[in-house]
Amino acid sequence: MAAKAVGPVKRSFAPWRDPASAPFIEFRNVTKRFGDFVAVDDLTLTIYEREFFALLGPSGCGKTTLMRMVAGFDEPTVGEVLLDGQNLAGVPPYRRPTNMMFQSYALFPHMTVEANIAFGLKQDRMPKADIATRVEEMLALVKLTPFAKRKPHQLSGGQKQRVALARSLARKPKVLLLDEPLGALDKKLREDTQFELVDLQQKLGLTFLIVTHDQEEAMTVADRVAVMDQGRIIQVATPAEVYEQPNSRYVADFIGDINLLEGRITVCNDGFIRLDCGVGGGTVEVDQTMDATPGENGWFAIRPEKMTLSLDPPENPTVNCIAGDVWDIGYLGDVSIYHVRLAGGATVKATVTNRTRLVERPISWDDKVWLTWPRDAGIVLTR
Numbered sequence: 001m002a003a004k005a006v007g008p009v010k011r012s013f014a015p016w017r018d019p020a021s022a023p024f025i026e027f028r029n030v031t032k033r034f035g036d037f038v039a040v041d042d043l044t045l046t047i048y049e050r051e052f053f054a055l056l057g058p059s060g061c062g063k064t065t066l067m068r069m070v071a072g073f074d075e076p077t078v079g080e081v082l083l084d085g086q087n088l089a090g091v092p093p094y095r096r097p098t099n100m101m102f103q104s105y106a107l108f109p110h111m112t113v114e115a116n117i118a119f120g121l122k123q124d125r126m127p128k129a130d131i132a133t134r135v136e137e138m139l140a141l142v143k144l145t146p147f148a149k150r151k152p153h154q155l156s157g158g159q160k161q162r163v164a165l166a167r168s169l170a171r172k173p174k175v176l177l178l179d180e181p182l183g184a185l186d187k188k189l190r191e192d193t194q195f196e197l198v199d200l201q202q203k204l205g206l207t208f209l210i211v212t213h214d215q216e217e218a219m220t221v222a223d224r225v226a227v228m229d230q231g232r233i234i235q236v237a238t239p240a241e242v243y244e245q246p247n248s249r250y251v252a253d254f255i256g257d258i259n260l261l262e263g264r265i266t267v268c269n270d271g272f273i274r275l276d277c278g279v280g281g282g283t284v285e286v287d288q289t290m291d292a293t294p295g296e297n298g299w300f301a302i303r304p305e306k307m308t309l310s311l312d313p314p315e316n317p318t319v320n321c322i323a324g325d326v327w328d329i330g331y332l333g334d335v336s337i338y339h340v341r342l343a344g345g346a347t348v349k350a351t352v353t354n355r356t357r358l359v360e361r362p363i364s365w366d367d368k369v370w371l372t373w374p375r376d377a378g379i380v381l382t383r
Contacts, residue, residue, distance in 0.1 A: 013223060015048040022085070024049035024207055025070060025175065030079035032065050032231075039065040041231035042079075049084075052201050052208045054218035057228035057254075063211045067177050070209065072096050084174065097174035101181050105164040107152040114139065114148040117167045124171065138166035141200070158189045169204065176201075178210040182217060194220045215255050219243065227251050243303075248383050252301045257337075259307075259348040261300040261322075265380070268292040273380050275300050280344030283319050287375045292382055302378030304351040307371045309338055311363060314372050321372045322348065326365050336361075340369060 015021035023046035032040040040062045047053045055063035068074040069081050072093035081088045088096065099120075107116050114135050121131045139145045142162040152160055161181065168176055181197075182190045198221050201208045212218050218225050219239040226236045227250075235247045246252035249260060261284065263277035268290070275284040275298055284300045292298065314321055327347060328339040331354075338350045350371055352363075363369060 021048060023047060024084055026082040028080040030076045030081060032074060033077045038231055043233060045226060045233060049207055050205055052221055052223045054222035054225045055211045055228060056215060056218040056225050058213060061228040062231040063228050064179060067179060067209060067211050071098055071100050071177055098177055099168045099171055099173040100177040100179060101164050101168040103180040105160050107160060107163055109152050112149050112151055113144060113163050116163055117170050120167060120171050134170055138170050142166045157185050161185060175207045175209060178208060180212055197221055227254060245379060249299055249381055252381060257304050257349055259302050259304065263298060263300060265292050265294055265296045265298045268294060275380060280322060280342035280346055282322055285319055285375050286378060286380050288380055296382060299381045300378055301381055302373060304349040306377040307350040307373050309350045309352055309363060310370050311367060313370050321370055323370050326363060326367045326369055329365060340371060
């Protein structure tokens with residue numbers, strides 16, 4: 001029988017929108033201090049059962065500390081961490097229904113693949129026959145049955161990653177904690193493994209909590225993403241909402257490429273905003289509902305792929321249109337990224353899909369170009 005796609009499950013899964021849904025993992029006003037340093041600052045967060053949740057942010061933002069508090073390696077200085085309704089305060093790591101997969105994999109070099117997977121089960125004093133059955137299941141799950149007798153030094157990076165994953169899942173935890181799990185893999189293998197993780201999580205029906213600084217990884221695997229900075233959560237939303245509707249310049253700038261045009265709000269009513277972005281930016285009109293006051297400063301945020309690049313001026317070059325000179329071009333194969341220098345000196349990016357093979361580039365360095373976009377292409381931010 002053919003494997004089923006996860007699409008129908010993914011489309012219907014949104015317990016955070018249901019007021020009757022009870023959180024599976026809760027952080028209640030959690031603060032964690034290490035001496036004078038505040039790693040987590042009065043943070044409240046809810047994660048739901050069977051959710052693939054990503055903590056995303058730069059190094060030192062507190063995401064790994066949050067994960068360690070779920071695992072039991074750190075305790076909150078203030079606040080509570082709950083799992084399935086139970087306060088985890090004082091519960092040692094080995095008594096928590098969680099398991100962690102580390103970036104380094106931490107495989108035992110002198111043990112075979114099957115012995116590495118069986119290690120935690122032996123520590124739990126599981127009967128030998130049950131251990132053998134479980135190890136067999138895990139090997140089949142991660143497609144490593146032919147490699148059962150090999151040792152870690154005989155495996156590729158991707159195979160080691162699968163062994164570590166199988167070992168983490170062997171004890172059937174309620175929550176799998178993934179600390180930068182794909183960081184050691186090359187780009188192509190990392191991309192393939194991201195989708196394998198999603199399929200595996202759906203198949204097992206477990207709650208996955210992943211810590212990463214790789215935005216593409218978080219956007220690919222997660223049902224929801226929490227963007228963090230300096231111990232606080234800036235925004236929690238689905239990957240599409242974080243990308244298309246960031247709540248601040250920090251989130252807009254952290255997730256993907258963004259162009260930010262600063263200006264003054266002149267009109268804000270009935271789902272319509274007009275922004276005067278001055279020299280270079282011109283007049284920007286946006287279909288958007290928000291609380292803002294005319295005269296207030298704002299930033300128009302638009303992704304490079306939402307802009308249309310042309311050598312010919314549009315019919316109305318005064319609204320949602322900026323002109324400039326091509327300053328630089330980056331060819332990435334599937335797309336080209338154009339850096340356009342505006343009249344005021346600012347530079348914006350525009351992405352053009354390379355739909356045909358490039359024999360001669362139609363728009364080249366130093367060309368005068370116009371960038372245009374529809375009213376629903378970007379968003380106005382006030383913080």
